[in-house]
Amino acid sequence: MTAIRLLNNEAELRISYFYAKPFYMNFGFVFTLAFGLPIVATSFVLGNIYLSAGILLVWIALLYLILSVKKRKIKQAKEVYQFGSEEMIYFQGLSYNYGMKINGAPQPVINLNKNGELIQIKSFSRRVIAAFDAPVQKAYVLDKYPDIILPEKLFSMILNPRTEKTREINI
CATH class of the missing domain: 1.10.287 (Helix Hairpins)
Structure with a gap:
């Protein structure tokens, strides 16, 4: 249950x-x-x-x-x-898909292990990569939607990271 x-x-x-x-x-x-x-x-x-x-x-x-x-x-x-079960996912590493590039940079591929199954998540989004980069974490999954994995780290991440801007003034 x-x-x-x-x-x-x-x-x-x-x-x-x-x-x-x-x-x-x-x-x-x-x-x-x-x-x-x-x-x-x-x-x-x-x-x-x-x-x-x-x-x-x-x-x-x-x-x-x-x-x-x-x-x-x-x-x-x-x-x-709401209704998914908790499973452990293990971060195996980050590789790159050189067949897909944006501004010359290859597409990052997140390699996860869930119950002995290799799962690859392809995304250019930094927030997706940051959500899955913990070595071991719980994730919410539901058999009804096999393509959706919600990592636990998602619920503790900073929502809108501010980038610090540097301004140089020459006097």
Whole structure:
């Protein structure tokens, strides 16, 4: 029998923060805004009303799909936190996927061991890497969602790390 954990505001905020992408990293949303909005505006100016209304409806549906996928993932993660079982995960190391690069840097791959099974998590996000880098920690898992693993360290991390800015003044 699995213990049921209450989803308080702090846990809910941390799960949302963990799965939320920064605006500039959400390619589908930015792409849809950058190209969809001008196409819709141009169709209203140059085209007929029926074509413009159709393009507008397709654009709204595409935005809805992009945003609903993220919300569904966060909802599933909250369910894993509430009803999932606790298992131990072991950090095996960090490797790199040289097939995927951003600004010349390869994609980090987190290697975990859970019940003798090797799990690889590929992410460019520093908060994901920081959440899984403890040598041994508990994680919440649920068989219903095998792709979601919530590490215990997630609930003790600093939510929005401030980067110290240095300003130099020459006199």
